[in-house]
Amino acid sequence: MHLPPADDARSPYTGYTRAHWEAAADALLAAVEPYASEGGALYHLPGDRQSWSGRLSDGLEGYARTLLLAAFRRDETALQRYAEGLAAGTAGVWPRVEDRGQPLVEAASVALALRLTRPLLWDRLDDGVRQRAAAWLGDALTADAWPCNWELFPVTVGGFLDEIGYETAASRKAIDHGLARIEDWYLGDGWYTDGDGRKFDYYNGWAMHLYPVLHAWLADDPRLLELYGGRLSRHLEDYARLFGGDGAPMHQGRSLTYRFATTAPVWLGALCGRTPLSPGETRRLASGALKYFLERGAVDERGLLTLGWHGPDPAVLQGYSGPASPYWASKGFVGLLLPPDHPVWTAPEEPGPAERADAVTPVGPPNWLLQSTTSDGLVRLHNHGSEDVRYDPYYTRLAYSTATAPSSSYDNSVFVGDDPSRTGIEPLGVGEGWAASRHTTGGGARVTSAVLARGAVEVRAHLVCGAEPGTTVRVTGWPTAERGPRAELAPALGLSPALTGTTGDGDTLFVALARLTGEADPVPLTETVDVRADGQRELRVHWSEGPELRVVFGATAVEVIAE
Known part of the structure; x- marks a missing residue:
């Protein structure tokens, strides 16, 4: 992956700036483009591994997760490709969203991406594609979710569909149900368990906080933003301590192949203005994690994210891990929603907790x-x-x-x-x-x-x-x-x-x-x-x-x- 020269003046700890994040996003998007099929509706990445959801679902996962990266990057050229894929996918290529099926997960990524880029993608589609896409997403409103972070996928879909005026009553019901559900798992001080029991891991940050906070921010709902943003801010007081001085996130919990998705809540706090971290510390932690993985084999010779931690590593995979699963790491690029002149991009880097x-x-x-x-x-x-x-x-x-x-x-x-x-x-x-x-x-x-x-x-x-x-x-x-x-x-x-x-x-x-x-x-x-x-x-x-x-x-x- 070709990145700009290090900027040691602005970023004395990592050398990374916004230009490095943009270059990384561009390289990741370019690398997956050759693997698009079925009119761009599916992305079948190479390799002999298949998740337990099957090849068709894995191809949808490749589309949805890289679409989310294109949405954070706001790359109009890439978004046009994904618009074509949306038209093809909703014309019969994609599997339906059904109870407790993987397409429910991917529907949330599609809906979030469409909501983030509405003027650039959704509003430019013809009416027929919009109607098909809304109908495909609409199944997520009533699909039964696994009792964990999955309860937030209908919330995310409902937020977009409510915004465009599709099935507004059902959309709001799905939002209210999912947000009420996670209250059962909130234990205070910014921490959720991922469903019943005591399942503490990175799903706290890249799911339980990410989806409600982004929904509140996109809906411009001050009450919800105060609630969920306040919880996120408290969570970050502890979460920032999970990164080593070399940028490595804590090696604990499932789905570790999502790698620098671990940076999503760090950026999210700055995005919604609810964070205990200074702009310089925010960028230092996030850039440190991105650099840590890029320098240790996370991307192969084709520019694709591998299934593993550093390089390929089956030890960190689960049955649901398919060829495109690592692109949940796209969530780590949520910081690109912050404008280039935001202090999180312009302030000098400051040390993280493990360095102070x-x-x-x-x-x-x-x-x-x-x-x-x-x-x-x-x-x-x-x-x-x-x-x-x-x-x-x-x-x-x-x-x-x-x-x-x-x-x-x-x-x-x-x-x-x-x-x-x-x-x-x-x-x-x-x-x-x-x-x-x-x-x-x-x-x-x-x-x-x-x-x-x-x-x-x-x-x-x-x-x-x-x-x-x-x-x-x-x-x-x-x-x-x-x-x-x-x-x-x-x-x-x-x-x-x-x-x-x-x-x-x-x-x-x-x-x-x-x-x-x-x-x-x-x-x-x-x-x-x-x-x-x-x-x-x-x-x-x-x-x-x-x-x-x-x-x-x-x-x-x-x-x-x-x-």
Whole structure:
């Protein structure tokens, strides 16, 4: 991909400016053009992978997701191609929008793109095409959605159809229903769970916030914008901390092949004027993520986004991932809706949270603890409240980071016997420098876990209850790689040098020290903190350059008390 020269004066951290984003969008749009078929209605990208929705749906996905990119770019030449594809698709090429089918997802992208570019695309279509397109989209108003972020797809379609005067009563009903539905999943402080349970991931930003905020902004509805914009602003206080100093987003959750779609909520806050981030920090975080992926193989020799994280990587794919799925990354270009003279494009870049100061930040609703260090720009996420076993290992490990990926050998886990499973995660609290939870193993044992963090160092404590006496317990730490940060794990209580121990007649406590660091010569791990047991359910932790803390493992909560 050919990009303009770096502008280190305006963008001292990334070198990227608006011109780089425009060039990237243009290159991505040009690369997919040769794969259009059926009059431009379908985009069948190369490769032998097919999603579980089938080839026809995958082709529609290719059209819809790249149309959204053209809409954010406001490229009239490209939009003309997509207008021709819309005419062909609604003439019988596209599959119908039906209950819980993938075309419902893609209908939302089509509707949003048409709403964003109405004078450039929709208003130039002939009446017959408009009637067919509205009718095709109209099926989304009554289609049954999966009970998760999918509830917002009829909202997005309804917003456009209401604006053009098509089935206005049904459109408004779909909008009201979807917006009411997500209230069931809003847990406060800017955080949603993606449906029932505790499914915390990037769908918070690129779906649960994106669609309601864009709808409110496009409808010029001050009440909705105050509500959803306020939630977005609060979310960004935490969300901005999920990016490493090298631009990498946190490697956690499903659909990671959407890559720089992770930047969408960052731009969105600036677009709607509801953000705690300065213009320079906004662009630094977003451009950092785009640059991170473009420099690491996200685009192949044909200019196409690959199915993976850096380059191709089947480990981050799901059954719904088709050849064009990575183009959900188009959402990351929402910043191009901001005019060139907006401060988000003209202000000098400013450092992100991971570059400003070491921090250990509690995040209440998901019961996460975020730990970042400026010396290496690493961010670590200690997970004591997110669970979605359908898409493991990206939800139930004890920790994730911006520099590591979950391993098949069960990194960041507790084995009770030979069982590393972690289900029924129950949050037990999060506070300054700590987080805790309880989970159930496959054999029925209960493990109460607490992590205390300071700098790059972690104290990981696990109280195992209900296991047979003499059961082997083993703890694992960060995954290792030939290149990248150094992972360390040392026994502190109840564990051998091999990080194994055995349960006693009652509840048994196991403690290890862990560290993931890019520092070349850090202080030896065992010199950073002193850990002592104080009875069967209490622990004393004394940081060498910090406070002494008492950790109490209660029946329903974990308390961390400064001594």
